[in-house]
Amino acid sequence: MSGxxxxxxxxxxxxxxxxxxxxxxxxxxxxxxxxxxxGVGGTWYWNRYPGARCDVESMQYSYQFDDALQQEWDWxxxxxxxxxxxxxxxxxxxRFDLRRDITFNARETTAAFDEAANLWRxxxxxxxxxxxxxxxxxxxxxxxWNMPRFKGLEQFQGKRYHTGQWPHEGVDFTGLRVGVxxxxxxxxxxxxxxxxxAAQLTVFQRxxxxxxxxxxxxxxxxxxxxxxxxxxxMRARAKQTIPxxxxxxxxxxxxxxxxxxxQREYEAxxxxxxxxxxxxxxDISLSKAANDTAAEFVRGKIRExxxxxxxxxLLAPDYTIGCKRLCVDTGYWATFNRPNVALVDVSxxxxxxxxxxxVKLAGREYEVDAIVFATGFDAMTGALTKIDIRGVGGxxxxxxxxxGPRTYLGLAMAGFPNLFTVTGPGSPSVLTNMLPSIEQHxxxxxxxxxxxxxxxKQRVEPQAQAEEAWVAHVGExxxxxxxxxxxxxxxxxNIDGKPRVFMPYIGGFPAYVKTxxxxxxxxxxxxxxx
Ligand code: NA7
Numbered sequence: 001m002s003g004x005x006x007x008x009x010x011x012x013x014x015x016x017x018x019x020x021x022x023x024x025x026x027x028x029x030x031x032x033x034x035x036x037x038x039g040v041g042g043t044w045y046w047n048r049y050p051g052a053r054c055d056v057e058s059m060q061y062s063y064q065f066d067d068a069l070q071q072e073w074d075w076x077x078x079x080x081x082x083x084x085x086x087x088x089x090x091x092x093x094x095r096f097d098l099r100r101d102i103t104f105n106a107r108e109t110t111a112a113f114d115e116a117a118n119l120w121r122x123x124x125x126x127x128x129x130x131x132x133x134x135x136x137x138x139x140x141x142x143x144x145w146n147m148p149r150f151k152g153l154e155q156f157q158g159k160r161y162h163t164g165q166w167p168h169e170g171v172d173f174t175g176l177r178v179g180v181x182x183x184x185x186x187x188x189x190x191x192x193x194x195x196x197x198a199a200q201l202t203v204f205q206r207x208x209x210x211x212x213x214x215x216x217x218x219x220x221x222x223x224x225x226x227x228x229x230x231x232x233x234m235r236a237r238a239k240q241t242i243p244x245x246x247x248x249x250x251x252x253x254x255x256x257x258x259x260x261x262x263q264r265e266y267e268a269x270x271x272x273x274x275x276x277x278x279x280x281x282x283d284i285s286l287s288k289a290a291n292d293t294a295a296e297f298v299r300g301k302i303r304e305x306x307x308x309x310x311x312x313x314l315l316a317p318d319y320t321i322g323c324k325r326l327c328v329d330t331g332y333w334a335t336f337n338r339p340n341v342a343l344v345d346v347s348x349x350x351x352x353x354x355x356x357x358x359v360k361l362a363g364r365e366y367e368v369d370a371i372v373f374a375t376g377f378d379a380m381t382g383a384l385t386k387i388d389i390r391g392v393g394g395x396x397x398x399x400x401x402x403x404g405p406r407t408y409l410g411l412a413m414a415g416f417p418n419l420f421t422v423t424g425p426g427s428p429s430v431l432t433n434m435l436p437s438i439e440q441h442x443x444x445x446x447x448x449x450x451x452x453x454x455x456x457k458q459r460v461e462p463q464a465q466a467e468e469a470w471v472a473h474v475g476e477x478x479x480x481x482x483x484x485x486x487x488x489x490x491x492x493x494n495i496d497g498k499p500r501v502f503m504p505y506i507g508g509f510p511a512y513v514k515t516x517x518x519x520x521x522x523x524x525x526x527x528x529x530x
Pocket of ligand 1: 142163184187206325351377487489493
């Protein structure tokens with residue numbers, strides 16, 4: 001198939017790129033992965049900030065494609081910390097001998113479709129060139145880190161860190177005055193730990209977030225044994241749920257039950273901890289009135305935990321709960337009771353400037369020795385638009401997505417033959433457990449490429465009308481929930497000038513998989529194969 005060139009070039013050696021490589025080998029396809037980092041792991045390679053851990057429980061946040069792998073790996077905690085997930089990624093790379101087909105320390109800068117040869121030609125920042133019949137962008141949803149263009153940034157004389165690009169050797173904040181900008185998940189995980197080290201911590205908050213206690217703990221060996229005795233059963237149950245996670249959704253409406261029952265349910269979910277607080281009632285993400293009851297419960301907890309009523313009020317979000325991604329924490333709210341922690345509201349009077357000595361706003365300078373930018377990512381599209389991707393007739397992906405991302409199934413784009421995205425915009429991705437979503441995409445893409453090969457086809461490209469219909473469908477579903485009612489990264493609101501489009505597919509894992517399977521079973525309906 002390749003005639004000297006590769007069958008497949010994969011960009012990114014996170015969980016998506018690693019499995020794509022393994023799958024390609026199984027299908028007899030020649031493949032190489034290009035990776036910017038010096039090791040595998042993607043998100044878990046870059047995000048080494050203190051307290052970084054997954055908010056999906058360890059027993060479910062892992063590959064399931066190989067039963068021996070899931071049986072032999074031993075997770076230590078309910079929510080795995082970043083170093084353990086990175087060890088797992090490295091274990092997978094060793095176990096399946098992946099590294100020999102990965103080029104590390106190479107950042108993809110351009111990818112262009114050569115129409116005469118039906119090849120993707122890619123170039124890295126060091127000028128290395130590579131070509132393949134197919135190209136899979138396994139570039140991650142939260143990998144293009146966002147550094148707001150603060151005035152004066154360069155003049156700061158202290159240390160600057162971004163949570164998404166944390167130094168490998170770690171950072172010791174002992175005795176320092178530290179500023180954290182942002183209060184998203186990365187900040188919420190790192191703030192309690194930084195507060196424990198720093199002499200003084202100042203948190204600059206633009207929008208408060210809802211967070212639920214993790215109640216993280218070592219995993220009970222009996223619990224692990226029970227899951228491993230029927231791992232397949234648990235995975236199958238998970239795939240029948242909207243987020244692809246084995247959990248219990250309360251089928252009742254928050255508005256149908258008595259105030260006592262409602263309170264009992266929220267208390268029980270709060271005590272259990274984690275993201276499944278959002279499943280306390282069936283209509284939390286659909287009905288504003290139902291949502292208000294959950295939001296008010298969390299606000300009540302904040303008022304209970306945080307001693308200073310003014311600080312508690314500042315920390316309490318007033319928008320739809322679950323609209324921005326719900327966070328999971330260990331000791332976040334209580335951290336604001338510490339005498340060395342201060343909260344600064346930057347919602348009405350934004351940060352004016354980073355000075356040589358610190359952060360300035362509202363005419364006041366907050367002097368700090370180090371600033372942690374926990375300012376998030378250009379989510380879902382950023383990693384792709386950073387690369388100069390050119391399709392048919394030199395069409396640039398940046399231009400095509402000028403008004404928001406347009407894909408067919410979140411997997412492929414009209415005008416860009418033989419190019420696939422893993423967990424791209426328009427797929428369930430970030431609204432689901434990423435690992436099963438990655439596996440489903442990788443397997444679907446592998447099958448599609450094998451189908452083309454087995455049928456003597458050189459090109460696979462979505463038809464414009466199929467893409468159009470999918471984009472409309474994704475938008476329509478998003479409009480039917482409360483998810484579009486706040487400034488979230490799901491709809492690009494955190495990046496200046498980014499079009500406001502709700503990017504992930506909100507219809508849930510089972511409905512999405514069914515559609516993908518129907519498309520494949522129909523001989524890849526909506527795609528032109530030639
Ligand atoms: P997030 O959730 O996007 O959080 C970024 C935070 O940074 C958020 O509180 C932002 O406020 C804040 N921010 C961004 N720009 C500014 C400026 N210019 N001034 C002040 N504050 C700013 O990123 P995370 O890394 O925490 O988490 C990303 C995902 O990773 C998370 O959802 C989990 O899925 C894992 P804003 O809310 O935009 O007002």
